[in-house]
Amino acid sequence: MEMPHSALLLVLAATLSVAVAYDPLDPNGNITIKWDVMSWTPDGYVAMVTINNYQMYRHIMVPGWTVGWTWARSEVIWSMVGAQATEQGDCSRFKGNIPHCCKRTPAVVDLLPGAPYNQQIANCCRGGVVPAYGQDPAAAVSAFQVSVGQAGTTNRTVKLPKNFTLLGPGPGYTCGRAKVVPSTVFLTPDHRRKTQALMTWNVTCTYSQHLASKYPSCCVSFSSFYNETIIPCAKCSCGCEHKSCVRSERDSKRLAVTGKHARGHSGGAPAAALLQCTTHMCPVRVHWHVKLNYKEYWRAKITITNFNYRMNYTGWTLVAQHPNLDNITEVFSFDYKPIVAYGSINDTAMFYGLKYFNDQLMEAGPHGNVQSEVLMRKDAGTFTFRQGWAFPRKVYFNGDECQMPSPDAYPFLPNAAPAATSAAALVSSAVVVASLMFLIMA
Numbered sequence: 001m002e003m004p005h006s007a008l009l010l011v012l013a014a015t016l017s018v019a020v021a022y023d024p025l026d027p028n029g030n031i032t033i034k035w036d037v038m039s040w041t042p043d044g045y046v047a048m049v050t051i052n053n054y055q056m057y058r059h060i061m062v063p064g065w066t067v068g069w070t071w072a073r074s075e076v077i078w079s080m081v082g083a084q085a086t087e088q089g090d091c092s093r094f095k096g097n098i099p100h101c102c103k104r105t106p107a108v109v110d111l112l113p114g115a116p117y118n119q120q121i122a123n124c125c126r127g128g129v130v131p132a133y134g135q136d137p138a139a140a141v142s143a144f145q146v147s148v149g150q151a152g153t154t155n156r157t158v159k160l161p162k163n164f165t166l167l168g169p170g171p172g173y174t175c176g177r178a179k180v181v182p183s184t185v186f187l188t189p190d191h192r193r194k195t196q197a198l199m200t201w202n203v204t205c206t207y208s209q210h211l212a213s214k215y216p217s218c219c220v221s222f223s224s225f226y227n228e229t230i231i232p233c234a235k236c237s238c239g240c241e242h243k244s245c246v247r248s249e250r251d252s253k254r255l256a257v258t259g260k261h262a263r264g265h266s267g268g269a270p271a272a273a274l275l276q277c278t279t280h281m282c283p284v285r286v287h288w289h290v291k292l293n294y295k296e297y298w299r300a301k302i303t304i305t306n307f308n309y310r311m312n313y314t315g316w317t318l319v320a321q322h323p324n325l326d327n328i329t330e331v332f333s334f335d336y337k338p339i340v341a342y343g344s345i346n347d348t349a350m351f352y353g354l355k356y357f358n359d360q361l362m363e364a365g366p367h368g369n370v371q372s373e374v375l376m377r378k379d380a381g382t383f384t385f386r387q388g389w390a391f392p393r394k395v396y397f398n399g400d401e402c403q404m405p406s407p408d409a410y411p412f413l414p415n416a417a418p419a420a421t422s423a424a425a426l427v428s429s430a431v432v433v434a435s436l437m438f439l440i441m442a
């Protein structure tokens, strides 16, 4: 059992390292950081910086984004609106007016909701939280204004910042070089006049789960109505080394008091997980239960469980790939959108919570789960309960791919033999399947 498993992991690791920053389910997903120079000043410029999340199902969750860069020369930030640099740095060479930030490599974070009015700007002040584009395209944007000094004052003398970095909230993003692009055209609020940025440059950042963490952050388990066996998450799906956990809610409460300072914001690392002990050691488990069989339809129940006592997942997303998801008839208590990555293949769906109902997956404990049922119309050509067909091929939680059970682990149809058997056995199991289906439908 051990050998094939580690071999599989090796293959998986190899594929992952080759496919850095490429997500087959969201090939065009990226985050762009756009700088629009709105005016020149005596010693520099004022720019609107807009961060667009074009990723279909990966949002930036608490504690939000941190954007960093390296100035090309000795630029300083005189002031900012809608965001702030986490450190001022050494401004001792200035007298009188002191800049907001003198660091050569500033790190900027969004302001929190409720920031003073005179520090706000459109699309700012959400604590750096940005929804996924597929979830809420209109809100998948964050912006701030920066006034730069000791910089070029024309579009020929200005030097683009270099070495952009994006943390959101952990590592995982890689940003390309800033590139001058055609100046953005803005429409005045009354839509009767167009204005134009004096100069615009773009930076594109892409995500790689492999860079974000060594192990998956979620796992998948299976069960079905036709077999009592539950296929649990694979052992140590999310890595067992150097991980601690607590056995009960009471222990977690005791530890939560001492760990409270870890729940930081504004450039701080995300709160360290406090996991409930499980064999998989994942903060999140997605369970797929094949629940009911009707003549023309079938029904799967999806349960997402949180095992982290220090995390409420607000605005969570779940993506599942299964050949029958192109025939979704109804989704109960989740919102849902099809994801069409290649135009024609339509086998992937994004699920997310209903606002004010279950868009927050609560911390581990009695309320730490959300569930839904999905009704699908059977596709006559392909539908079967055999060989684990009814289980998803891929599952992503919050944009990270979850660890699946090994390919041969799924609840078998009663008396059905596992995949590689003789033709005779296959025929006999097909007969059993056929009679079982007949019984179920009758």
Ligand SMILES: *[C@@H]1O[C@H](CO)[C@@H](O)[C@H](O)[C@H]1NC(C)=O
Pocket (backbone or CB within 6 Å): 028, 029, 030, 031, 032, 054, 204
């Ligand atoms: C970034 O995403 C947008 C929207 O999907 C796409 O149009 C653009 O080509 C992408 N940019 C890069 C550099 O991949």
Ligand SMILES: *[C@@H]1O[C@H](CO)[C@@H](O)[C@H](O)[C@H]1NC(C)=O
Pocket (backbone or CB within 6 Å): 032, 033, 034, 050, 052, 181, 182, 202
């Ligand atoms: C620059 O970014 C903006 C918004 O982020 C996007 O609309 C535009 O297409 C990008 N331009 C290029 C050339 O990538």
Ligand SMILES: *[C@@H]1O[C@H](CO)[C@@H](O)[C@H](O)[C@H]1NC(C)=O
Pocket (backbone or CB within 6 Å): 068, 070, 105, 163, 165
């Ligand atoms: C780019 O930024 C990273 C992280 O802030 C830093 O480690 C690296 O040295 C920087 N590279 C340059 C050329 O400034």
Ligand SMILES: *[C@@H]1O[C@H](CO)[C@@H](O)[C@H](O)[C@H]1NC(C)=O
Pocket (backbone or CB within 6 Å): 155, 156, 180, 183, 198, 199, 200
């Ligand atoms: C710079 O500004 C001049 C006019 O002032 C304009 O013709 C030119 O296209 C601009 N170049 C860029 C890169 O924006």
Ligand SMILES: *[C@@H]1O[C@H](CO)[C@@H](O)[C@H](O)[C@H]1NC(C)=O
Pocket (backbone or CB within 6 Å): 309, 310, 311, 312, 362, 363
């Ligand atoms: C999660 O949300 C609940 C209710 O809003 C709150 O009481 C709890 O402290 C939150 N937990 C964490 C870890 O933020």
Ligand SMILES: *[C@@H]1O[C@H](CO)[C@@H](O)[C@H](O)[C@H]1NC(C)=O
Pocket (backbone or CB within 6 Å): 325, 326, 327, 328, 338, 340, 343, 344, 346
């Ligand atoms: C994909 O499937 C959904 C629902 O099953 C449907 O609404 C949508 O039109 C389909 N899209 C394509 C391109 O087939």
Ligand SMILES: *[C@@H]1O[C@H](CO)[C@@H](O)[C@H](O)[C@H]1NC(C)=O
Pocket (backbone or CB within 6 Å): 326, 327, 346, 377, 378, 379, 380
């Ligand atoms: C399932 O969806 C596909 C593609 O959207 C469509 O061609 C097919 O007719 C559907 N099947 C049923 C049974 O509705």
Ligand SMILES: *[C@@H]1O[C@H](CO)[C@@H](O)[C@H](O)[C@H]1NC(C)=O
Pocket (backbone or CB within 6 Å): 227, 228, 229, 231, 409, 410, 411, 412, 413, 414, 415, 416
């Ligand atoms: C249920 O599935 C398991 C494999 O997941 C298999 O070992 C077992 O025999 C099946 N039970 C029945 C009653 O077929």
